[in-house]
Amino acid sequence: MNESFYSFNILLYNMAARDRSIDVVIDTQEEFVPECEHGPTLMFSRFDTRTKTERRFFACSAFRDKKVCSFFKWVEDVKQNKRKQLMCNDSFPNAIYNHKAMRERFAKVKNLSCNERSLCVDCGLFLLPDEGNQHKEEKHTLRYNITDEMLSKPTELFIPFDDNKTYAQYLFTKKTVNFLLDLLVSMDITSVLCIGCPRIHEAIQNRMKEGKFSMKSLLLDLDHRYLQVFPPEQLCRYNMLNNHFFGGDIDKNTFKKFLHVNGKVAIVTDPPFGVMVDALYKTLNIVQEEWRTARGIEDTTEMPVFWFFPYFMEKRVNMSCPSYSMLDYKVDYDNHDLFRGDKGRKKGSPVRIFTNLSPKLIPLPQDDGYWYCDKCERYSAQENKHCSKCECCPTKDGSTYKHCDVCKRCVKPNRIHCSQCNICDLPEHTCGQSIKQGCHICGALDHKRRECPNKNKSTESSVIRTQKRKGCEQFSSKKKKRK
């Protein structure tokens, strides 16, 4: 594991305390947005809290690691007619992403006997018999004896790209997959759009092959390795942060056709935690609009969405997506110790499901201790006890929160009320240093920079709901070179 959950969490925390904060600018109103290998870039605003100045730049929407995608342009440089030189899309190795070519190779591999088949683990590529030596010379690890069973479970065969700043490939346990599929079946969902959910797609396809049920699924994912195993009607290589289809019009049509099918469609999405919430939400809204168009729906009806995201992002999600609720269900992952209920944290996984459905419609398994709270009209976790003073089931993190009569709210069990700070905090806190995250511009505690009445008028309209960008090293470490 490259980064533990805790260091990741601390990183998010530190971002708030730094002198600079990075926000995404969704409504750019720019006529020209440069593209990197991963489609149109996003515009970010970097705000220096000491000088109270803002500067804007374009950077990759998908990757937060500059070693993987180093694209960076100040907005003013882009404006100075440097457009041609920024259109670097042509130089990218499109060949390896060509779905048809990948499928043709794979068909040849499939025709081989198990002991003739091999996979280069480093390249994520199935090899033809005469290709092994080249990869061995480059000291790549090869896997042999690839059975049909293994080919039907690519999410188990490929090594997960589990770097948080790139793909953040954390895969659901069987239990989570089964819970979700049972839920979808109980809701009469017949088509599932899996955005960054390869394991759900794989499970649906395998159950279909076994004749266990009838459901369609389309996987939209950035990982090019899946282009080998899934045909074009089942997979589009896609960037969920800018709604970019790498396969162009062919893939866009596949996607439209999928939405057009009759029956109930649902979206399941499990993006990397570091994604910009506003960028993802914009994509979800575009997808909803495409679906309404495909179905000739004129009101604002939406497809059900199941969005997997950590509980500590709840406030951030609510800010951008007020119609979404967080469920108590703890989502388990195979390849992340800290997201695992069994061997992981005492409090279980921190990942939950956010949904645009009413929570009362989503029963959570009683065998795992979830119970129905009549007052909240939703299922709560075993440890989440209803508080009659707060009038809700307040627990977020897997512990049992307790009510503080002075703060007039429920707090984590390890907090005590400090009369000096007038807040519940850890017993070992230093008085006067409790985290107070006020407005960067005027310091007031009742609003953030984006709502500040003193905010520069020129940036007001375009910097809409923003999020601290995790891993802003991508930008800060390049600063010196550019100066």
Ligand SMILES: C[S@@+](CC[C@H](N)C(=O)[O-])C[C@H]1O[C@@H](n2cnc3c(N)ncnc32)[C@H](O)[C@@H]1O
């Ligand atoms: C946290 S994992 C979720 C996997 C899911 N838990 C499963 O078991 O199916 C994130 C997934 O999103 C994909 N991904 C990462 N960034 C993406 C992007 N910008 N656009 C589309 N997919 C992306 C990764 O390849 C990976 O499959």
Ligand SMILES: [Zn+2]
């Ligand atoms: Zn990029």
Ligand SMILES: [Zn+2]
């Ligand atoms: Zn290789």
Ligand SMILES: [Zn+2]
């Ligand atoms: Zn309750």
Ligand SMILES: [Zn+2]
């Ligand atoms: Zn309470």
Ligand SMILES: [Zn+2]
């Ligand atoms: Zn208190």
